[in-house]
Amino acid sequence: MSKPVIWITRTLSNATLERARRDYEVIWDAADTPGSAEDIIKMSASVDGIIPCHSEHFSADVVAQLDPRLKIVANHSVGVDHCDLDALRGKGIVVTNTPDVLSDATAELAMMLMLGAARNAVAGDRTVRSGTWDFWSPAFLVGKQLTGARLGIVGMGGVGRAFARKARGFDMEIHYHNRSRLSPEDEAGAIYHETLESLLAVSDFLSLHCPATPETVGLMNADRLAQLPKGAVLVNTARGNLIDEAALVDALDAGHIGAAGLDCFVTEPGGNPAFASYDNVMMMPHVGSATVQTRDAMGFKALDNLDAFFRGESPPNAL
Ligand SMILES: NC(=O)C1=CN([C@@H]2O[C@H](COP(=O)(O)OP(=O)(O)OC[C@H]3O[C@@H](n4cnc5c(N)ncnc54)[C@H](O)[C@@H]3O)[C@@H](O)[C@H]2O)C=CC1
Numbered sequence: 495m496s497k498p499v500i501w502i503t504r505t506l507s508n509a510t511l512e513r514a515r516r517d518y519e520v521i522w523d524a525a526d527t528p529g530s531a532e533d534i535i536k537m538s539a540s541v542d543g544i545i546p547c548h549s550e551h552f553s554a555d556v557v558a559q560l561d562p563r564l565k566i567v568a569n570h571s572v573g574v575d576h577c578d579l580d581a582l583r584g585k586g587i588v589v590t591n592t593p594d595v596l597s598d599a600t601a602e603l604a605m606m607l608m609l610g611a612a613r614n615a616v617a618g619d620r621t622v623r624s625g626t627w628d629f630w631s632p633a634f635l636v637g638k639q640l641t642g643a644r645l646g647i648v649g650m651g652g653v654g655r656a657f658a659r660k661a662r663g664f665d666m667e668i669h670y671h672n673r674s675r676l677s678p679e680d681e682a683g684a685i686y687h688e689t690l691e692s693l694l695a696v697s698d699f700l701s702l703h704c705p706a707t708p709e710t711v712g713l714m715n716a717d718r719l720a721q722l723p724k725g726a727v728l729v730n731t732a733r734g735n736l737i738d739e740a741a742l743v744d745a746l747d748a749g750h751i752g753a754a755g756l757d758c759f760v761t762e763p764g765g766n767p768a769f770a771s772y773d774n775v776m777m778m779p780h781v782g783s784a785t786v787q788t789r790d791a792m793g794f795k796a797l798d799n800l801d802a803f804f805r806g807e808s809p810p811n812a813l
């Protein structure tokens with residue numbers, strides 16, 4: 495029997511590419527450029543499945559033009575805001591994602607951003623690196639302490655819970671808001687807030703871990719930023735469009751937001767140049783899940799989903 499043909503849109507880990515080539519006829523281009531709408535539409539006529547990343551956009555318009563040969567979109571990401579799920583499902587295309595295996599890596603990056611933003615890592619690194627460190631005083635680069643502070647988490651799914659576990663190690667008091675309350679076991683002492691507003695009011699630190707949906711786009715607008723305590727630190731490893739970036743700039747200027755740690759931006763790649771002059775904003779280029787272990791695990795999970803589908807079973811992470 496001939497192997498199913500799949501298109502791997504980006505450079506996945508070596509172990510993933512090796513396993514994929516063993517079990518599938520693989521189309522993959524080492525150039526590692528994002529697949530355009532035209533690429534996706536054209537390729538759909540030649541493949542049975544695609545492993546895309548969040549860099550490939552399956553809009554309703556693209557999906558409408560897909561060839562019926564394409565049967566499954568096995569995302570190499572947990573976030574699926576780049577996919578119009580209703581349109582894909584409406585066309586009978588199975589969609590899967592890669593939850594859980596990236597929770598720890600992403601939570602680690604959120605922790606780095608929270609610590610880095612709180613403790614002036616950008617200014618500190620630049621001062622030493624540039625050879626301009628010619629002064630020391632007890633008043634120099636004084637930051638904000640995590641120990642004993644209240645951490646608010648928006649979205650207590652895989653990443654949010656992993657982040658809470660790590661923050662507990664820093665003796666933070668964990669508060670959260672989620673679509674629904676967790677079981678006492680998953681809550682592990684975290685304090686539930688039924689409304690976002692109630693969470694914001696107590697969050698010395700706030701970290702976003704909910705998906706980008708019509709409900710959450712623009713979640714942290716000027717009004718909600720103003721509801722945080724003065725000097726609060728905002729961390730975002732979820733999606734850029736959860737934050738109104740212009741409102742965040744204003745809140746930084748006003749000193750209402752003390753610092754921010756951002757892995758995600760409205761415009762990617764590229765980010766927002768408006769943040770570049772702020773030493774109290776630590777930024778990373780959307781690399782929350784980028785560890786060696788996690789890249790392998792994400793690739794294998796995408797392949798597990800394809801394998802199940804082509805065996806005629808329901809993929810474990812079908813959405
Ligand atoms: N920076 C990066 O590299 C990465 C970014 N992400 C982003 O993080 C998001 C979360 O990932 P996971 O935790 O694995 O997803 P998940 O699906 O396990 O958890 C999401 C949680 O958000 C909650 N939620 C949804 N809408 C909400 C709302 N309106 N208000 C409050 N809570 C809401 C859900 O109930 C769920 O508990 C992904 O959707 C993705 O956008 C995830 C991994 C890596």
Ligand SMILES: O=C(O)C(=O)CO
Binds near residue numbers: 548573574
């Ligand atoms: O999985 C996701 O949603 C990402 O953003 C990249 O890992």
